[in-house]
Amino acid sequence: MTTDVRAALQDAVKSAMKSRDRAALSVYRTALAAIANAEALPVEAAPKAGAIEASAVGVGAVEAPRRELSEEDVAAIVRREATDRLTTASSLESADPDAATRLRAEAALLARFV
Template sequence: MHPEPLRDRLRAALPAALKSRDRATAATLRATLAAIDNAEAVDAGSARAGAIEASPVGLGVAEVPRRELTEADVAAIVQAEIDEQRRAAETYDRSGHAAKAVELRTAAETLAGFLA
């Protein structure tokens, strides 16, 4: 087990990928970090606009804290990204786009390295 959280390791790898001009890895890391950030977003639910005079007033009154993800939640999101890329690679293989399939499998293996 790694002492550093998975999200922090992904974030730390992004500048290194950018510095080495590894666009594929950088894009993979960005997409995965975005998926993690999206999972933290609060569901808007059934919030409806009401009368202005009934609205709360003041700095931050409409702020809602983001969801707190556990390390297991983050790992599950990364695994879902890996699975999605592998499924897409199979689809590209069946449609005759081997180069794109290889690119997606490489991205999946890059992410899998963070889970190991």
């Protein structure tokens, strides 16, 4: 299921690749990875391996089902990514002002999508 926020992030990845903006590309890919991780099933819910002779065969036979996230869930994940960057930036302000500035810029990139 492709959501509007996810589609916008994927478009932003393409745009950042074309403009060779490595910082933005990294931020967008990280947000998409966080969304993909949220869709994954918990380890205890994943199918267990069994005997080889009892295993399923064929294309997609070993694929685990994924959760479907709503638009609100995806937006919350992106919002949390931005908030995490702002929180880290505020804690780094005195120790590493350059890193804090970079994290604030990354949070601003993500804030466009929520």
